[in-house]
Amino acid sequence: MSTKKILVADDEAVTLRLHHLIITRAGYETALFPDGASALDHAAEVAPDLAILDYDLPGQNGLQLTQAFRADPDLKDIPIIVVTGLREQEVAQSLRDAGANEIILKPFSPTLLAKSMEQFLALPA
Amino acid sequence: MxxxxxxxxxxxxxxxxxxxxxxxxxxxxxxxxxxxxxxxxxxxxxxxxxxxxxxxxxxxxxxxxxxxxxxxxxxxxxxxxxxxxxxxxxxxxxxxxxxxxxxxxxxxxxxxxxxxxxxxxxxxxxxxxxxxxxxxxxxxxxxxxxxxxxxxxxxxxxYPFLTTPLPGSADLDGVLIELATAYECMSAFHRFGTALISANGPASLLESAIENIALVQQPAPDFLRVFLAPTILPEIRDELATCRDVLTHEHAPPTVANVLATSSSTIWDRDSSIAGDPQLHHYSHGCAFPIIADGKTLGCVVLAARNRPSAFTPTELSNLRTLTDLLGIALANANLQVHRDDESRALRELEIAADIQRTLLLPPPAPTSPYHEITLRHRSIYEVAGDYLEARLDAHGQLVLCTIDVMGKGVSAAMLAALFRTVFHIELERPENAEKPLGDLLRTLNLALTAQLEPLTTFITCALARVKRDDATGTAIAEIASAGHCPVLALSPAGPAAQIEPTGPPLGLFLDAEYTTTSLKLAPNNPDYPDTLLMVTDGLYEWNDGTTWWGWENLVGLAALHARHDPDTFWNEILELATCRTSHHSDDMTLLHYRIL
Known part of the structure; x- marks a missing residue:
């Protein structure tokens, strides 16, 4: 069975690396992107089992990226976790409406993130 | 190209x-x-x-x-x-x-x-x-x-996606692990902060803190308990002990009891140190951290696993210590809540008592006459009447002076003063009481009050004076009876003439108490006879400047100077002395001044 792959989009290099560490320690592979546009351009090629998107991305933000994933036939079924520092209910609601499966608030718990990843990756495709 | x-x-x-x-x-x-x-x-x-x-x-x-x-x-x-x-x-x-x-x-x-x-x-x-x-x-x-x-x-x-931007730097991995630990802590504090706002009491806040611990354990522990130390106030301990996974120190296994006693952590990893513990020896791995806040050990959190593949990592232990600190905040907050509730209750009680004072215990104006001068002064420390004073005519039109001091403060004192006032007014209206010695009126008041106060261990001290004027001579006879109250001082133009000590025990204690009556002849401006009566409560003289009590003798000395003619100056001087010399005056102050004219 091939290793599951997680796409991560975050413009903060350190956070991107932190995600990489958390994900690889959990036994998964990563495909890391510094912005929404490149993540979207290559998502179909990467074919991830899960996407972790920062909300506050340059250009296309996490909400727009979620909407774009859900509108793409190749990407629409990929579970999406959005990480955001915004506490407003409206943000969370708009993300849910757009199809985000889970919203994790910053500062996020690496343990809880790993638990969420496992939860989604354990689901039958 | x-x-x-x-x-x-x-x-x-x-x-x-x-x-x-x-x-x-x-x-x-x-x-x-x-x-x-x-x-x-x-x-x-x-x-x-x-x-x-x-x-x-x-x-x-x-x-x-x-x-x-x-x-x-x-x-x-x-x-x-x-x-x-x-x-x-x-x-x-x-x-x-x-x-x-x-x-x-x-x-x-x-x-x-x-x-x-x-x-x-x-x-x-x-x-x-x-x-x-x-x-x-x-x-x-x-x-x-x-x-x-x-x-x-x-x-x-x-390269839009580099599969690994990490070239295997141990230093960087170390930094990122530290960062992950910091994130874990910040996240836990954030969740706890949110719970602090939404929790509807100390118990739910504690449950939230425990959930926080359980949430970030991977794998989930087989045993998670919080033991409350005796430092958790009894008022809240039982409530907290109803929370899931929370027990009081009486149920602590020996390992935990030791942590509570020494405030030192215990961590075990398949070792024999835990073998003798009847509750914890089943668990191959575990840790017990003291919950410390504000320098006090408030409890102990224990996590244990039966078949954990490896020991707790330093990062896990570090995170657990942070989460234990959150438990400490939750427990310290519970203790603080008890204190705040007490303070809040006391303040509310004082507000109620002040309301009682304003509505029920405001002394009515003293009867006016060309033959006497009456001054009533009262200062309440708690905005509450533990003291009460009144000058009132009885059924025969005789002037009756009254000062009382109720044991205690707050609502109960105000309620008792109001009860006294009701009984006092009823009895004063009865013609037969106007004819009996004043000591008998005190006896009647005592019977009524003792019957009502019997289940309580409280009492009232009371001084009464009844003035019977002789129109022919312009003099008067003052009957005085005192139920455990401080002395009544009689002043003449020559100075202090007499002080009448209690003639029986305080009201409300003994059904069979008897009270005698003392009589004084009052004559205006005659050095051979007193013309002034000072009736006070002990708050007027029982105060100290940190080293010595001011005392009754000083009050008598000051009264001798100008209390007969100028009761307001006398009153103000005492207030000033008490205010200047004491940082915290803790009793009500009452003065009833009578002078025959």
């Missing part, structure tokens, strides 16, 4: 200060080699390994190696003139989806026309002259500049 990379060239670093520009990340590989071409193959092999590890596509790797060779050869040949005593510095890293190579040599760089527009040599077999062209053709950006430190160039090529 001319290459068209993004070039920059100048006398200062391009993009300095920007994240994607000049800043060299922690992941940078740095090598310093002598300006000797024989050193090139070794360092190029290292670079090739980095390319493979970084996930650079296979088809790009030979071109990166060629670019590396050309740039480094130029630096050795032209920058350092192959002088083996000079050095070339090579750095490479992956950052923000870019692969970067930086080369620094001691030279001043190529001529600017060549740097700006690199070209292929006309002779295709020429052994040199194509380096800059190859670099510019392959890289997305080629930044290069000269400075007093030498010539530096940074080559970048963008």
């Amino acid at each position: 001319e290459p068209s990379p993004q070039h920059s060239y100048g006398g200062h670093p391009p993009n300095s200060g920007s994240a994607s520009g000049f800043t060299i990340p922690l992941t940078c590989h740095r090598t310093r080699i002598a300006a000797d071409l024989t050193a090139l193959p070794t360092v190029r092999a290292s670079f090739a390994g980095f390319l493979a590890a970084s996930g650079v596509p296979d088809e790009d790797r030979p071109r990166w190696e060629l670019t590396f060779t050309e740039a480094t050869t130029n630096a050795i040949r032209h920058g350092a003139l192959e002088d083996p005593y000079l050095h070339i510095t090579l750095e490479w890293w992956a950052e923000d989806a870019e692969l970067c190579l930086a080369i620094t040599d001691p030279g001043s760089g190529p001529p600017s026309n060549l740097a700006h527009a690199p070209f292929l040599p006309e002779d295709p077999l020429a052994s040199s002259g194509r380096g800059l062209y190859i670099i510019a053709d392959f890289c997305d950006t080629h930044e290069h500049w000269s400075s007093p430190l030498g010539y530096r160039q940074i080559l970048r090529k963008r």
